[in-house]
Structure formats: structure tokens, C-alpha cells
Amino acid sequence: MALVETEALSRRFGPLRALDELTLGIEQGDWVAVTGPSGSGKTTLLNILSGLDRPTSGTVRVGGVDLAGLSARELAGYRQRTVGLVFQQFHLIPYLTALENVMLAQYVHSMTDRGEAEEALRKVGLGERLGHLPSQLSGGEQQRVCIARALINQPPLILADEPTGNLDAVNEAVVMSLLADLHQRGHTLILVTHDPAIAARAGREIRLEHGRLAAVGLQGDLELQAVLADLWQRLEEDGEGVSVARRGVAELLADGLLAFVDGRIAFTERGRAQASAVVRRIRLAEVLLARTLDRSLAEECGRETPVAAGFEDQVCAFLDHPALCPHGRPIAPGPGCCDREEVPAASGTLEVGA
Template sequence: MELIKLDKVSKIYGDDLRALDNVSFAIDKGEWASVMGPSGSGKSTLLNMIGCLDTPTKGEVSIGGINISQLNKQELTKVRRDKIGLVFQKFHLVPYLTAIENVMVAQYYHSMADEEEAQQALERVGLGERAKHLPKELSGGEQQRVCIARALINYPDLILADEPTGNLDKENEEMVLDIFRELHSQGHTILMVTHDPTVGDLAEKMLELEHGRLVVNSKNSLV
């Protein structure tokens, strides 16, 4: 069953800057896909589009059967809130909220804040002990794990990760990737943008962009 479907999607900035050029692919439910490509190849644009942070200039993007190409900002926000969990390269935690509160914020905007549930989410990423710490008191890896907990808290259909290990050292990277593996085994759909081939190789589906065009769309033979 297709969770995400892109059909001839283009994003054009200004007159003729094609950040995405006629891209089409689909990702099934429960699938782990990685998007690779050099800087400026259109990875972030693609991610923004799927994350309901942006809309395509041409073509159709549908998530869980909803065509989001024609939605306004209000409606996009609603789709994002209900279906998507975001993990950023630079973590982006609210600096004045503790780890658990950062998780709760996502609950709050979604439906209802539940401290117990948030605590459980943190324990799932191994941060049960650090719940009451502010972001500045946490290491990079810990911050990223808070982000993952936050992304998971509303049971999203899709987890979108933008270079989640880009700012981490080897040890933390391993820990974060383990979490993703576990999520995948539990049946979560993951779309991860990365430029690191070893990270990319973990995915079942490999997508590669170059100058806005999709050049590779293949099953990973290693998995």
C-alpha cells in the first residue's frame, strides 16, 4: 500500500531555478527509504514538500491518500500535525523547555499533553533519566533523541528525518540509527535524507537526486 506518492513533481524558484524537476516515486507503508545526493540536488526541497512545509509548483504529492498539492497553509498544518513526525539535522528544540516539555509541546499542538506518555517516549529513546533537563544541558546525541521522541509522540504515519546524524559523532550516530532500526522493525515508515552512504545503505529503498532529477530509484540489495 502506497503511503507517499509523488507524480511528476516540480518545484521552480524564480524564473527557471528547478529545485525539483519532474520527480515521481512512491513509498509503501512500513518502508524505509533514503534520499541521497550532493548539496543543492533538491533533497531538502523534496523533504519540505513531503513534510507539508511546502507545496509543489507542478505535479501532485499525496500522503496517505490525501493530495496535498492544492491545500492551503492551514490545511497543510493539519496534515503535518496528524501524519508526520519531523527530525531535523540541527535538532531544533525549544531552548527554554525541558526535554519532556519539548515532547509535550508536540502533543499539545496535536491534541492533548500527557506527561506520562511523554515520559514513556523518552524512555523508549533511552532518556528517561534526562527528562527534566534543558536542551543546553544535553549532548548532541541526547538532543537528537529528544527530537525523535517528539517526532514519535503523536503516532505519525511517516517519520521524516533530515540528516539526523549529520551533527553527531560516531557513537551517538550509532545510537540514533539503532533507534531508527527499531522503529522500522516495529513497522514505522521512514524517509531519511542523508549524504552519508553508510547511513543510506540501511534503507530498503534508495532514491538519489542530482540537479533536481531523480537518477536512482531502486530496492536496496543489501537489506
């Protein structure tokens, strides 16, 4: 199950749709960059995931808990247990020292422990600044106090809204390496940024426009084809369900190639036609490579660069209309394959590269 799942999530302010039927999933341990123009709904999304705000409609589940079902008090409890928040504006209490700011966060979590607060600040490189007030700290140092504060209860989900927006290059690098380290240690990181270089460090980018997912966040045709082939195998051949957190699923839902049918994700007619054509071209390429180049193939079906669109029937005829790919998966017949001998369904997997 995905750690974060939203379905048709909307947040309206009067007539304005800050989030508009947004469906997405984020797996535990992911590092996701949320990008998009100013006003596209990035902060609104983070506010809802953190329980600071509530959706107008749709659902949002974190760790399987439907946030809409929680009372204000339960929501505060959820926030304390599950999320660490890092903002662009640091929101430090100006008359408390760095150490006291972190200890205040501990107090909120009912666990004051001076040693642990000092250790948290040492970890972010502020061991020498414990007694400084925010006004005596640089922007980068203040942001590091915020990170220490957000981590005091080891939250599984870290939400960061432009955490380097106010920092110079050196402090940006320090803050980013702290966040990268947290991701390494298993925290799920959702980071809003305007900076493409920072977004590129994430495992995945979610781009918003007008409160919706921007069309096709997949990196070019090859990734789209790999995603379609993977989903085809699962949905159409193996009868497995997929979650919105699976690679490419949210993008294909936004593009109308997938849809929810009876609560399950399935291909639309358009998606099925596109995916089956891609799968045929990939599997023909696998046969071609296995037979003519004697090249060993990836263990998994569907990893090969497909035959170019428009050439598949020619390649199919050249190969004498193979019915199965080298992995034993079926190749759908094309228009010229009517005389092909029916081959019984694969029993087991053929030897790869044979």
C-alpha cells in the same frame, strides 16, 4: 496503493529547479534513503512531503490525499496526524526542558499527558534527563529528544533530514537503532543522508541529482533484468497495472524504459524491446536448467540468471526451440525459430523441474 506518490513534481525557486518533474512512489512500511549531492533537492522534497512547502507543479499524494488540494489549515492538520519530522538542526526550544519540549509537541497535538511524554523520553534512553535544558544535553541526546517529540502522535510517516549529521559515531549508532526500531514497528521511514553506510541500511535508495532521479538506481544488470522480467509479466502478459512504488519502476520511468500512457504505466518501445529480450533469455535459461541439470527451479518464473546476451539463439536451437518455459509462460521465437511447431497457449502451469 503506495503511501507516498509524486508525479512530475517540481519546485522552482525563480529560475532554479530544486525539484524537476520528479515521479516516485514509496510503499507503506518502506525504509527509503534519499541521497544525492548538496543542492540536489533532498530537503526540498522532505519539505513538500511534510507539507511545510508546496510544489510549483505536479502532484504529491500521501495516503491517497492530494496535498495540493489542502488549505494551509488542513495542511497543518495533515502534518500533525501523518508526519514526524526529525532534522539535522534539532530545533528544540532552548529555555524549555527535555520533558517540556516533548510536552509542547503534545500540546500542538492537543493531547498533553506528562506520563506519556516521560515514557517517550524513557524509550529513547533519556529517563534521567527529563529536567535538562537543551544546552545541558549532548548533541546525541538532543536528537533523541527530537525523536521522542516526533513520535508523540505515532505518525505513520517519519521524515528525517540528516538526523545523524551532527553526531559522533556512538550517538549516530544510538539514533540509527532508534530509527531502525521504528521501521521494525511499521513506520514508513524516509531518511536523507550523505553517508553511504547509513543509506545501505535502507531497503531502497533514491538518489537525486539536480532535482531529478539519478539514472538507474538499480544495483547492476541482474537486478535490472529481474525488474524487467517482473514488469513484463505484469504489464504485457497478465494485464495488471503497476504503481510507481513497485521495485525499479521509478528508475525505469527516469530512464525512459517506462512511461505514463493514458495515466497508466507502460513500456516505451525501447523498454518493450529490452524487456522482451531479457525475458526470452531468462526463460531459455530456465528450460536449459530444468532439462539438462534436472535442477529444481524457483517457484516463480523469471528468477533465473539469464543466458548471456548473444548466445540465446544457440541455446534456443540446442533446446529445439522450446515454446514455453517450465512454468508454462511463452518464450518468444528468435530468428532461427521459424520452423517451430506452434504450441497452444499454456493451460495451467507445467510442473517445475520436470
